[in-house]
Amino acid sequence: QVQLVQSGAEVKKPGSSVKVSCKASGGTFRTYTTTWVRQAPGQGLEWMGGIIPILGTANYAQKFQGRVTITADESTSTAYMELSSLRFEDTAVYFCARELGGIFDPWGQGTLVTVSS
Amino acid sequence: NFMLTQPHSVSESPGKTVTISCTGSSGSIASNYVQWYQQRPGSAPTTVIFEDNQRPSGVPDRFFGSIDSSSNSASLTISGLKTEDEADYYCQSFDSSDRGVFGGGTRLTVL
Numbered sequence: 001q002v003q004l005v006q007s008g009a010e011v012k013k014p015g016s017s018v019k020v021s022c023k024a025s026g027g028t029f030r031t032y033t034t035t036w037v038r039q040a041p042g043q044g045l046e047w048m049g050g051i052i053p054i055l056g057t058a059n060y061a062q063k064f065q066g067r068v069t070i071t072a073d074e075s076t077s078t079a080y081m082e083l084s085s086l087r088f089e090d091t092a093v094y095f096c097a098r099e100l101g102g103i104f105d106p107w108g109q110g111t112l113v114t115v116s117s
Numbered sequence: 118n119f120m121l122t123q124p125h126s127v128s129e130s131p132g133k134t135v136t137i138s139c140t141g142s143s144g145s146i147a148s149n150y151v152q153w154y155q156q157r158p159g160s161a162p163t164t165v166i167f168e169d170n171q172r173p174s175g176v177p178d179r180f181f182g183s184i185d186s187s188s189n190s191a192s193l194t195i196s197g198l199k200t201e202d203e204a205d206y207y208c209q210s211f212d213s214s215d216r217g218v219f220g221g222g223t224r225l226t227v228l
Contacts, residue, residue, distance in 0.1 A: 044220075103168075104217075105164045107161035
């Protein structure tokens, strides 16, 4: 049974970067996609991108191209999402999720990133 | 860009049946499977339907998923509504570049 545990809440200043981690236990980390989804306050779910460690390449939503970097460390079964040039509107809960066969399940508990001056 | 459009909100009484639609913007919604997620306040989403019409174990058979190619839409139907079904529901699929796409979400109120 795969479980995903994310890093804790962050408060960042506009223009800075944030890096959120997602540690997996159970399953075979390197063979499935770890996906990142964000949810702004009171808003819907927004797909950001994903990575399959065994391939080593990430796929990103066009909206975040050039600002987001998704990586994976197979040695620790941990995926990372780094978002740069933060803006106030990047304030959101960031979720990681396993994607297998097109299904996002399970999900991490979410990490609140607050962008504030 | 491929988009999925859902109604913002629906409401129905306990015991009744409600259907939430999810309409694809272009192409064929049948090209990729559609999933449905339930999200309660303060929690991560959970899967209630995958691969258009399959229920994960533990999801009651009151939840039913379907695809209508003629209207390029997917639907989630919940019968015998319970107050515990009150939540936000999201449809999800992929575009032609294997990028994930979510519908805007539908708030279900059971009153």
